[in-house]
Amino acid sequence: MNKKDMLDGLSGPDYATYAPCRLCPRDCGVNRLAGEIGACGETAVCAIASAEPHFGEEPGLSGTGGSGTIFFRGCSCGCFFCQNYQISREGVGTPVSPETLYQLAQGLIARGVHNLNFVTGDHFWPHLAALARRLREEDQAIPLLLNTSGYVRPERVSDYARWMDIFLPDYKYADADLAFVCMGDRRYPETAMAALREMVSHKGFLFPFAVNDRMPTAREGVLVRHLILPGHIENSLAALRRLRDEFGPRLPISVMSQYRPVPACRSRGEFARRISREEYDRVRTEVEKLEFEHVYLQEFEPDDAFFPDFERKAPFEGNRRQDA
């Protein structure tokens, strides 16, 4: 099917919000149904780069059967150091129709995943909502998870919450100047925080956080991620303090040390290296000082097998190991 046919197939109210598109804070107003491209890099033709059981998420999401990840092409946040830069910024991915997306979701469910994990799919929300509606109409109860940069319009969260069970947002920047340097919008700290408040008000905190034999993976709620950036530890400390002030010590958080410099980081000063042991220790000490009760903290040197190469059919070596 060519691109025009795929766009023509997106009729009806489910897809009307693509034209004009104001799905995210970029507020482009372009007509994606007519093939126009927004700041996310995408028309209304949904494109994905991978759909497979993923074992590199937090234990409460991956469990033993894996998290059913579908990685979407494009991104409205667009950080230059993006660890998934091949799909978020370089256009690696394959167009899929709503029917193909549905079949991929069903294929993951058949493989025994614990949830469907839509990775950076916000800019394809109309497709996700249509998929979720269809699954629920068929009484499919698997938890649906919106895995997002946090760069979300707060007023859209109630719509997301109608269909999604788990929110997995980043809180990347507490420093507005750093946000501007990395993704071009000083509003990120406040916009993302307002969206987080909405997510928590709709779904509460991730439950269960401490999974067990009876409930081996999470069913509902919010888990906030933060990636430590080299040379910008004050941003991490401020983000953690802000989260603690807003939501208290019971907010589930996941602090990630997995940053790896990608090609766009070569001429970007400290972004061209990994985080140091000293930086990692400072963040870990702050997490302890703030007395967060539900914390996933990656080891200082996490497994590189979960650093993806989306040019490969199976992008994560770590997932191939699990399948073997």
Ligand code: SF4
């Ligand atoms: S989703 Fe894409 S086109 Fe729509 S407002 Fe955001 S960046 Fe613009």
